[in-house]
Amino acid sequence: MSSGQATSLEVKKPGFNLVLVWTALAFLLAWLYIPQIISMVENWWNDPNYSHGFLVPLVSFGLIWRRRTQLKRAAAGPEPWGLLFIGIGLFMLLVGQLGHEFYLKRLSLIPVLWGLTLLNWGWKLGAKVIFPFAYLALMVPLPYILYDAVAFPLRLVAASIAGWFFELFGVPVLVEGNVLHLPHIVLNVVDACSGIRSLISLLAVGVIMAYMVLPNRWVKVLVVVFVIPVAVFTNALRVVAGGILAKFYGPQALEGTVHDFTGWLVFMAAFALLGGITWLLNRLTRRKEVANES
Secondary structure, X not given: OHHHHHHHHHHHHHHHHHHHHHHHHHHHHHHHHHHHHHHHHHHHHHOHHHHHHHXXXXXXXXXXXXXXXXXXXXXXXXXXXXXXXXXXXXXXXHHHHHHOOHHHHHHOHHHHHHHHHHHHHOHHHHHHOHHHHHHHHHHOOOOHHHHHHHHHHHHHHXXXXXXXXXXXXXXXXXXXXXXXXXXXXXXXXXXXXXXXXXXXXXXXXXXXXXXXXXXXXHHHHHHHHHHHXXXXXXXXXXXXXXXXXXXXXXXXXXXXXXXXXXXXXXXXXXXXXXXXXXXXHHHHHHHHHHHHHX
């Protein structure tokens, strides 16, 4: 009887220890990352450029959930290499903390989570969830120095394209950097009209659209590349629309509800254009595959 009890204790003890280790690890990660997550959610809420951040984790979770049956079959034993990726993530967190770099601190959560997945379920399952975890990077707001470095050139390009459209429509225009001088108004292409906002949101849409719809890896990359010209082109049209509205309804057409509604229409147009490009590339790719098989 005593030997049986000893055997029972020997079986239960490792399981209890494992639960204790994972519980302690969960509390440690919560202590490290809850402040980063809260500050990131505040960015999503307060900055229109990153409002799509609320959807990115849901999409990532959905991608994993739809493959849950495959993932169950792929699950294997613990993989010690997961500790390496956890260490990389924690090192990124440390560097970000020392350098007061929010982007690095927030981004470090992704290799930590993937490392935990690898540590618990092995390489085979870890490989199947690389994309959903990598997709989470799109929820992290960019460093402002990088944001400004991208936004200003886009403002110049959007102003130049808008100026070309005004000339095409026979409207006299003088383009000086990101400022357009029209006979009835002066338009300043600010960040909201540069395409950077559409670029960030469209990138999140384009990546998932390419992943879900297109079969070929290089065609997927091509769709993602198309996000940049689509965002800039449609926002140049927004500047043109603003100039036309200002001519007929005055400068107030560039503010308030009308301005916001125009921005929404432009984003819908950009989304439709990107969707059309994806559909066309998918059709051409499928047709080429059928031709090769025959």
